[in-house]
Amino acid sequence: MGFVRETCALGEIAGRLGWDQETMMAPGSAPQRAEEMAAMESVLHARKMDARVGEWLDALEGADIGEVEAAQLRLIRREFDRATKVPAKLASEIARVTSAAQGIWAEARAAENFADFAPTLEKVVALRREEADALAQGGDRYDALLQDYEPGTSAAEISTMFDNMRPRLVALRERILGSEFTPVALTRDFDIDAQMSLSNELAIGFGYDFTRGRLDKAVHPFSSGSGNDVRITTRTAAQDPFNCIYSTIHEVGHACYEQNISQDYLLTPLGRGVSMGVHESQSRIYENQIGRSAAYTSYLFAKMKDAFGDIGVADAEAFFATVNRVRSGYIRTEADEIHYNLHVMLRFDLEQQLISGALDVADLPDAWNTRFESDFGVAVDKPSNGCLQDVHWSVGLFGYFPTYSLGNLYAGCLNEAMHAAEPGLDAEFAKGDTSRATAWLAQNVQQHGGRYTSADVITRACGKEPSEAPLLAYLEEKFGRIYNL
Amino acid sequence: MGFVRETCALGEIAGRLGWDQETMMAPGSAPQRAEEMAAMESVLHARKMDARVGEWLDALEGADIGEVEAAQLRLIRREFDRATKVPAKLASEIARVTSAAQGIWAEARAAENFADFAPTLEKVVALRREEADALAQGGDRYDALLQDYEPGTSAAEISTMFDNMRPRLVALRERILGSEFTPVALTRDFDIDAQMSLSNELAIGFGYDFTRGRLDKAVHPFSSGSGNDVRITTRTAAQDPFNCIYSTIHEVGHACYEQNISQDYLLTPLGRGVSMGVHESQSRIYENQIGRSAAYTSYLFAKMKDAFGDIGVADAEAFFATVNRVRSGYIRTEADEIHYNLHVMLRFDLEQQLISGALDVADLPDAWNTRFESDFGVAVDKPSNGCLQDVHWSVGLFGYFPTYSLGNLYAGCLNEAMHAAEPGLDAEFAKGDTSRATAWLAQNVQQHGGRYTSADVITRACGKEPSEAPLLAYLEEKFGRIYNL
Numbered sequence: 023m024g025f026v027r028e029t030c031a032l033g034e035i036a037g038r039l040g041w042d043q044e045t046m047m048a049p050g051s052a053p054q055r056a057e058e059m060a061a062m063e064s065v066l067h068a069r070k071m072d073a074r075v076g077e078w079l080d081a082l083e084g085a086d087i088g089e090v091e092a093a094q095l096r097l098i099r100r101e102f103d104r105a106t107k108v109p110a111k112l113a114s115e116i117a118r119v120t121s122a123a124q125g126i127w128a129e130a131r132a133a134e135n136f137a138d139f140a141p142t143l144e145k146v147v148a149l150r151r152e153e154a155d156a157l158a159q160g161g162d163r164y165d166a167l168l169q170d171y172e173p174g175t176s177a178a179e180i181s182t183m184f185d186n187m188r189p190r191l192v193a194l195r196e197r198i199l200g201s202e203f204t205p206v207a208l209t210r211d212f213d214i215d216a217q218m219s220l221s222n223e224l225a226i227g228f229g230y231d232f233t234r235g236r237l238d239k240a241v242h243p244f245s246s247g248s249g250n251d252v253r254i255t256t257r258t259a260a261q262d263p264f265n266c267i268y269s270t271i272h273e274v275g276h277a278c279y280e281q282n283i284s285q286d287y288l289l290t291p292l293g294r295g296v297s298m299g300v301h302e303s304q305s306r307i308y309e310n311q312i313g314r315s316a317a318y319t320s321y322l323f324a325k326m327k328d329a330f331g332d333i334g335v336a337d338a339e340a341f342f343a344t345v346n347r348v349r350s351g352y353i354r355t356e357a358d359e360i361h362y363n364l365h366v367m368l369r370f371d372l373e374q375q376l377i378s379g380a381l382d383v384a385d386l387p388d389a390w391n392t393r394f395e396s397d398f399g400v401a402v403d404k405p406s407n408g409c410l411q412d413v414h415w416s417v418g419l420f421g422y423f424p425t426y427s428l429g430n431l432y433a434g435c436l437n438e439a440m441h442a443a444e445p446g447l448d449a450e451f452a453k454g455d456t457s458r459a460t461a462w463l464a465q466n467v468q469q470h471g472g473r474y475t476s477a478d479v480i481t482r483a484c485g486k487e488p489s490e491a492p493l494l495a496y497l498e499e500k501f502g503r504i505y506n507l
Numbered sequence: 508m509g510f511v512r513e514t515c516a517l518g519e520i521a522g523r524l525g526w527d528q529e530t531m532m533a534p535g536s537a538p539q540r541a542e543e544m545a546a547m548e549s550v551l552h553a554r555k556m557d558a559r560v561g562e563w564l565d566a567l568e569g570a571d572i573g574e575v576e577a578a579q580l581r582l583i584r585r586e587f588d589r590a591t592k593v594p595a596k597l598a599s600e601i602a603r604v605t606s607a608a609q610g611i612w613a614e615a616r617a618a619e620n621f622a623d624f625a626p627t628l629e630k631v632v633a634l635r636r637e638e639a640d641a642l643a644q645g646g647d648r649y650d651a652l653l654q655d656y657e658p659g660t661s662a663a664e665i666s667t668m669f670d671n672m673r674p675r676l677v678a679l680r681e682r683i684l685g686s687e688f689t690p691v692a693l694t695r696d697f698d699i700d701a702q703m704s705l706s707n708e709l710a711i712g713f714g715y716d717f718t719r720g721r722l723d724k725a726v727h728p729f730s731s732g733s734g735n736d737v738r739i740t741t742r743t744a745a746q747d748p749f750n751c752i753y754s755t756i757h758e759v760g761h762a763c764y765e766q767n768i769s770q771d772y773l774l775t776p777l778g779r780g781v782s783m784g785v786h787e788s789q790s791r792i793y794e795n796q797i798g799r800s801a802a803y804t805s806y807l808f809a810k811m812k813d814a815f816g817d818i819g820v821a822d823a824e825a826f827f828a829t830v831n832r833v834r835s836g837y838i839r840t841e842a843d844e845i846h847y848n849l850h851v852m853l854r855f856d857l858e859q860q861l862i863s864g865a866l867d868v869a870d871l872p873d874a875w876n877t878r879f880e881s882d883f884g885v886a887v888d889k890p891s892n893g894c895l896q897d898v899h900w901s902v903g904l905f906g907y908f909p910t911y912s913l914g915n916l917y918a919g920c921l922n923e924a925m926h927a928a929e930p931g932l933d934a935e936f937a938k939g940d941t942s943r944a945t946a947w948l949a950q951n952v953q954q955h956g957g958r959y960t961s962a963d964v965i966t967r968a969c970g971k972e973p974s975e976a977p978l979l980a981y982l983e984e985k986f987g988r989i990y991n992l
Contacts, residue, residue, distance in 0.1 A: 031546035039520060050718035051736035057774060061516035065550060233535035251536035289542060
């Protein structure tokens, strides 16, 4: 349907504007851009619920069509239903409130004052609840929100896996922090241009196609776009080259997913990654299971010595420990592979309670701090290190957090299956050659875009349903080796 | 009307995509981008002829509204009428043919074979004639096309001025090329980064606001966007720093026009430059009447010595001559202030004949070459130096060429009026201070955006109607001085 294809093309344009805003646009252009974006969103919203789409979907109901066409219809139907179920007035109220809420959150965080943000958060929670009720039509409220980010899954399914994972992660975390061993930290400065040039080289090594994309700097790294215009960003800090390097590899994972989707699906609903969780599985397996492996870091160690001279780390084994250093900390985005999932589970549990009404916004800081101390063994010292640290809830993102850990969990499954299917990968990683691994991921996950549901695509790739077991085995093995546990 | 404002915002987005394509986009993204642009154009086209706009315009017919509102309505009405007068089938056929024609033109130019391009050009001419007839509704065909670029003017009005100008320019050209004096040419290399850094500084000096824009490189320099996001591009060549410097100043002229339009008109039909001719008057007065003046070039001479060391030119007077060197040449875009208008007039006369049918496409090369030899005193040696040199006709731009010289002519009028109103500008230009001049232009031309017609805005600024006299006087005085005529 040409109309849907045009809508996909317009969606790509909206994405490009977002990229421009974070990388190229001058600050004084921001108010005008907000109005441009609003115009674009209004066009996109109107098209998603256009009556012609509904009529077309109804006419095709029960028609004898192929599997791919059926998958396209499923996604078009989902978007159409979502757009038509939510009353226009509510949708615009949510847009209005969340747009202001982000600024209020940022000010409250800077002022370390949760009370300044609480009334706004209450409004956002109330509006998203109302929206969830409209979407759920009698079903579970939180599950309805989850569908925006991880369609086809439920909080109950996720909880089963997360609840199995949490005690073992807490225990692993305690054993690591209680160990005698402390990896060396980097202490010198690293030339920024050399960091970018190395990142560029690593991105190419991981298969990122620069003829259909580009790498720039942004405050918060991201990947943007689908099909044949997929752009990535990274950031640099003189004292922390890993920030630049692993942000790049992470975004390359996202970008390769989009770049490797079958060209048959270009500018159609199938032509995008199927869910946030599967997307995160690609970024994480590139970044962690491959990029932070002993084999790959031995290659990276040599590259860094070439680029920067003596980096103050004795050998590849010590460098492997440095890259994977586990440290207690308050901030999710700075967390290592162990702490990261504990951060997410905390948010997942609390946001379910906020949406169900079991937890009042006023009681959020206490609930956060209590849970944090229990899982992390440290008391939260200030709101910016606690429940005010993330932007997500201010802009109404409820149901988004669990997809981060779901991505890690899927990455664990894929990593196990990939090494089983392609023996001897480590020897290639040690030479910086990830091509057989990325080809396996392209073949088994990426090419399919939105054709299968997220659990299906992982199940098909791995030959079994996703579970937390491979991720836990991987973490216990890897960190057991590094910390001599 | 919110709908029109949204359309303006979407138009800005389309412009930004064009900018991105020329500056940032990877080459492999081009086919996808073409589809994205087509989707955007289709949305914009549908909105321009949306029945709601027509109903709204009809309802306001004869209403008691202010002058500014009336000007807005005039532009909305013009765009609505244009969109509704042209049959949809013809509009899409023009889009289809011109989109392919550009590639065919480029290949024919590379092959130096006009015959390869002739059938395509015939199609484009026929389609644009058909469109012109639909638009003219009994009026003059060529004038109907002219309205897209220079609304409110006619070929007859332009011809009167151009016909007065041509013999005096031909005579001036002959006197210059027959003179004993030859300005020094630059022969060394100039560091590219230093060229860009100097361009940046000059752009700021001319009043370009980098907090609402940016400067990048592009193959063909351009300015893009309106209101608070106006971006410019330039290009660099090691042996020709003037290309970078004067491309920048030229685009700064265009950009300052857009940046200085009253913020009251932001994202409305009045919030853009009123015509191509007035736009070009701003770029040209910045570039030529100010930027290539004896006063300003004395400042630039010092800046270039600071940036590059000895540039091989003895003093400021010699540098003034170097900057304004007149040379015979085939190519419009490389022409000096004298030859440039001769190039344009040739195209203006020939394209009127093509559209009226007085000249067949097959006879175009002969007509071009004959006229060229008569005005330039040189025989055309190959099609790429003759009628295949410009992209314009291939993409259907008929009525566009005259706006270049109209811009020069307006710049001449404005320059005369500006110096009369603001005595002593040259002493400031010699210090690199153009602020009083650019403030006068902002006040008398730029701030008005689309509020007055193009002849009106020039007349209001100058206190008299536009004519070719001031430009000719300026050229004869300036080049008389340089070449001791």
